[in-house]
Amino acid sequence: MAIMSFIVNCDLEHVQKVFDTLESFEELELHGIHNGYQIVAVGDMEADKMEEVMARVGAIEHVQTCELSYVNLEDEID
Amino acid sequence: MNISRRDMIKGTAALVALTAIGVPCRAKANNDVQWVKSVCRYCGTGCGVMIGVKDGKAVSIKGDPNNHNEGMLCLKGALLIPVIYTKDRLTSPMIRRNGKDSPLESVSWDEALDFAAANFKKNIAEFGPASVAYYGSGQALTEESYLANKTWKAGFGSNNVDGNPRLCMASAVGGYTTTFGKDEPMGTYTDIDHASCFFIIGSNTSEAHPVLFRRIARRKQQSPDVKIIVVDPRRTNTSRIADIHLAFKAGTDLALLNGMAREIFRQELDDYRFIENHAIFKDNEGNNHTLASYKAFLDKYTPEYVEEITGIPAAQVVEVSRIFAESANTLSLWCMGINQRTRGVWANNLLHNLHLITGQIGRPGASPLSLTGQPNACGGVRDTGSLAHLLPAGRVVENPAHRAEMEDYWKVPRGTIAPKMGLHTIALFEAMASGAVKSVFIHCTNPAHTLPHLNKHTEGLKTAFVAMTECFGVSETLKYADVVFPAAFWCEAEGVYGCTERRYALVKKAIEPLAGTRPAFEIIRDFALRAGVNPALVSYNSNKEVWDEWRTLSKSGPYNFYGITYDRLEKESGIKWPCPSEDHPGTDLRYVRGFDPLVPKDHPHRVMFYGAPNNKATIFLRPYMPPFEPADNEYPFVLTTGRVIDHWHTATMTGQVPELQKAFPSAFVEINPEDAAKLNIVNGDAVVLETRRDKMTFPARVTDTCMPGLVFCPFFDKNLLVNKLFHDAVDAASKEPEYKICATKVYKQA
Numbered sequence: 001m002a003i004m005s006f007i008v009n010c011d012l013e014h015v016q017k018v019f020d021t022l023e024s025f026e027e028l029e030l031h032g033i034h035n036g037y038q039i040v041a042v043g044d045m046e047a048d049k050m051e052e053v054m055a056r057v058g059a060i061e062h063v064q065t066c067e068l069s070y071v072n073l074e075d076e077i078d
Numbered sequence: 079m080n081i082s083r084r085d086m087i088k089g090t091a092a093l094v095a096l097t098a099i100g101v102p103c104r105a106k107a108n109n110d111v112q113w114v115k116s117v118c119r120y121c122g123t124g125c126g127v128m129i130g131v132k133d134g135k136a137v138s139i140k141g142d143p144n145n146h147n148e149g150m151l152c153l154k155g156a157l158l159i160p161v162i163y164t165k166d167r168l169t170s171p172m173i174r175r176n177g178k179d180s181p182l183e184s185v186s187w188d189e190a191l192d193f194a195a196a197n198f199k200k201n202i203a204e205f206g207p208a209s210v211a212y213y214g215s216g217q218a219l220t221e222e223s224y225l226a227n228k229t230w231k232a233g234f235g236s237n238n239v240d241g242n243p244r245l246c247m248a249s250a251v252g253g254y255t256t257t258f259g260k261d262e263p264m265g266t267y268t269d270i271d272h273a274s275c276f277f278i279i280g281s282n283t284s285e286a287h288p289v290l291f292r293r294i295a296r297r298k299q300q301s302p303d304v305k306i307i308v309v310d311p312r313r314t315n316t317s318r319i320a321d322i323h324l325a326f327k328a329g330t331d332l333a334l335l336n337g338m339a340r341e342i343f344r345q346e347l348d349d350y351r352f353i354e355n356h357a358i359f360k361d362n363e364g365n366n367h368t369l370a371s372y373k374a375f376l377d378k379y380t381p382e383y384v385e386e387i388t389g390i391p392a393a394q395v396v397e398v399s400r401i402f403a404e405s406a407n408t409l410s411l412w413c414m415g416i417n418q419r420t421r422g423v424w425a426n427n428l429l430h431n432l433h434l435i436t437g438q439i440g441r442p443g444a445s446p447l448s449l450t451g452q453p454n455a456c457g458g459v460r461d462t463g464s465l466a467h468l469l470p471a472g473r474v475v476e477n478p479a480h481r482a483e484m485e486d487y488w489k490v491p492r493g494t495i496a497p498k499m500g501l502h503t504i505a506l507f508e509a510m511a512s513g514a515v516k517s518v519f520i521h522c523t524n525p526a527h528t529l530p531h532l533n534k535h536t537e538g539l540k541t542a543f544v545a546m547t548e549c550f551g552v553s554e555t556l557k558y559a560d561v562v563f564p565a566a567f568w569c570e571a572e573g574v575y576g577c578t579e580r581r582y583a584l585v586k587k588a589i590e591p592l593a594g595t596r597p598a599f600e601i602i603r604d605f606a607l608r609a610g611v612n613p614a615l616v617s618y619n620s621n622k623e624v625w626d627e628w629r630t631l632s633k634s635g636p637y638n639f640y641g642i643t644y645d646r647l648e649k650e651s652g653i654k655w656p657c658p659s660e661d662h663p664g665t666d667l668r669y670v671r672g673f674d675p676l677v678p679k680d681h682p683h684r685v686m687f688y689g690a691p692n693n694k695a696t697i698f699l700r701p702y703m704p705p706f707e708p709a710d711n712e713y714p715f716v717l718t719t720g721r722v723i724d725h726w727h728t729a730t731m732t733g734q735v736p737e738l739q740k741a742f743p744s745a746f747v748e749i750n751p752e753d754a755a756k757l758n759i760v761n762g763d764a765v766v767l768e769t770r771r772d773k774m775t776f777p778a779r780v781t782d783t784c785m786p787g788l789v790f791c792p793f794f795d796k797n798l799l800v801n802k803l804f805h806d807a808v809d810a811a812s813k814e815p816e817y818k819i820c821a822t823k824v825y826k827q828a
Contacts, residue, residue: 003084005091007099009318031092035295037319040095042088064318069741070094072087 122450124577216455219573253426272443280415457576
């Protein structure tokens with residue numbers, strides 16, 4: 001398992017729309033909209049799904065970049 | 079409360095992301111912890127912090143809710159505590175007994191101090207006072223810089239006192255002093271909350287000053303009509319919140335600034351009455367001009383001509399000029415992109431011009447405000463005059479009256495201070511290499527990492543006798559040190575920091591110095607005494623005594639902060655000068671009647687630039703000049719450097735924090751996808767940057783952050799010293815090097 005956090009940088013005027021879309025990602029726990037254009041998300045998932053989730057987030061319309069800020073790849077987090 | 083390990087890790091993950099973008103980090107209340115009010119160790123924002131102390135150890139940190147940062151800290155600040163206790167702390171004085179090739183060996187404090195002092199004494203006796211120098215820092219405490227400045231200039235009789243602010247803020251100083259007569263800005267961070275237009279140029283605020291960036295973003299969030307214009311050749315996180323991002327050819331911004339001035343007049347958006355009352359005009363030779371001749375000078379900077387030089391579409395030049403002038407309050411913010419240039423002072427002047435011709439100055443939210451890179455470059459070095467050409471509080475070495483004032487105040491015979499200015503940084507390291515300067519005392523800085531054209535300037539460190547204070551064993555400069563004094567770090571000592579906005583705040587001693595270290599103030603004092611300086615000059619018992627002497631000295635001039643006492647600083651979260659008396663609250667709007675106590679209440683105008691002759695600022699006629707080394711056919715790319723959010727300066731501190739080091743373990747080169755495709759470069763490729771000085775290999779980051787033709791490298795990495803690639807050309811007036819632009823070849827490593 002892996003726990004990761006990332007910062008989603010969005011187009012300023014569409015940040016709420018992106019936030020709403022991200023809420024449907026069951027692997028993600030959202031930690032708010034910041035600075036008007038950034039969303040902080042924490043993911044809890046199988047390690048091999050990380051890249052796929054990042055790619056899906058990065059492909060959302062109006063997402064500029066999706067920056068990984070923390071990752072814990074320990075096998076036994078619990 | 080029952081929290082699983084999984085939840086704790088998730089909390090940490092969220093915390094890292096949130097602090098990375100400047101969201102407040104809140105420490106959990108703990109009754110056993112005593113909170114000590116202090117100031118962050120890193121950038122020039124000067125965030126207030128509360129240091130949690132338990133059983134004599136610093137255990138926690140949080141933002142000071144009563145300071146300007148309102149409890150916010152960036153990730154670096156939130157992770158300061160581990161830096162104190164890193165295994166890389168130096169804890170014993172060291173010397174090289176037999177020259178540079180011999181090893182550093184641990185010795186007693188007495189032996190190290192005597193070793194350094196004997197060398198300085200011998201060289202002064204044999205070669206004169208100008209053979210010894212001090213190279214200081216915008217990170218040293220104010221009292222340390224004041225003491226060193228006094229020791230060298232009045233004690234040794236050497237004006238060879240300079241420091242790393244020469245490498246970052248000297249052009250801003252030159253801009254303020256030439257335009258307004260005195261250094262330091264008129265604006266403060268409070269202006270951010272009132273600005274309706276932000277003109278951000280040469281500053282990646284989001285990474286270099288994250289807490290201020292968050293305040294700007296909050297202003298935009300709360301008032302969506304606020305306009306943000308970012309002028310930067312790179313598409314950074316700062317430009318992401320901009321309404322208009324002007325990505326221009328690096329080094330051409332003087333043309334833009336003149337073009338904007340021309341457009342402001344053409345659109346009749348100038349403030350004629352303000353210009354008439356508060357400004358005069360001069361050219362580069364010091365000749366007087368009129369408004370009419372200034373307009374004639376600007377005439378060639380049409381939007382189309384500006385587009386030709388800068389690459390910024392003419393229509394955007396017209397538009398940003400209108401927004402700048404028409405907005406209710408325009409705040410300009412800038413940093414090293416403007417300062418670290420061979421025309422840095424000119425660029426600063428031209429920015430001030432825009433504020434003066436539009437009257438966008440002296441109101442809440444309307445001001446030019448330079449952002450400072452280090453926590454105490456303003457208060458510690460600029461104000462105390464700890465540079466080669468300066469004396470305290472805006473005085474200059476080459477003015478006989480100023481020298482006489484300082485000699486009287488310091489109670490030394492007239493003629494003690496040498497009449498000629500000392501050597502600025504680049505000249506100093508050249509003089510060390512040539513043997514003209516024999517001994518240097520380096521305090522709280524790492525020139526073997528930060529100087530431009532490093533291969534050339536490390537020769538000075540190899541040749542001269544180097545005594546240095548240092549906290550961490552990872553500094554590049556240690557390789558060249560003959561004597562090392564392990565210094566107490568940050569909250570292990572006490573003194574004052576002065577940040578970007580004229581705010582003085584107390585770095586309170588929260589814990590005892592690590593065993594084996596001593597506060598730098600004591601090191602400098604004891605070194606001076608052993609080197610033969612008159613004890614009456616330097617025999618202070620505490621930093622507070624130095625501060626009281628310094629604030630009393632400020633009383634008679636335009637840098638008046640006599641009312642800022644240690645007692646007040648312990649209670650208040652920083653005070654902005656001018657502050658002439660102990661009951662004065664400090665000043666937000668400098669030069670403005672009713673706010674600034676140095677402007678007479680009956681002054682006929684709202685604004686009074688009292689530092690300048692006749693109280694009038696100068697609008698300068700400065701033509702566009704290209705950078706020292708533009709790209710050409712042989713070296714077709716422009717290389718620029720800067721910071722990344724998780725590291726600060728040379729990473730001697732941030733490199734100690736695993737969370738920060740993991741985020742940016744090493745330097746890289748950013749290259750535009752178009753250029754990368756042409757050069758067959760993909761992410762991670764080893765890419766060679768070859769300049770006229772050296773060549774180095776970096777891993778590639780292919781990204782549209784850089785515009786085509788531009789490559790960027792961060793400078794924090796000691797294993798990839800990008801400054802080896804740079805030339806050492808300096809601004810003619812400020813002597814600040816041009817770190818932002820040099821020509822380079824770029825190719826994939828064979």
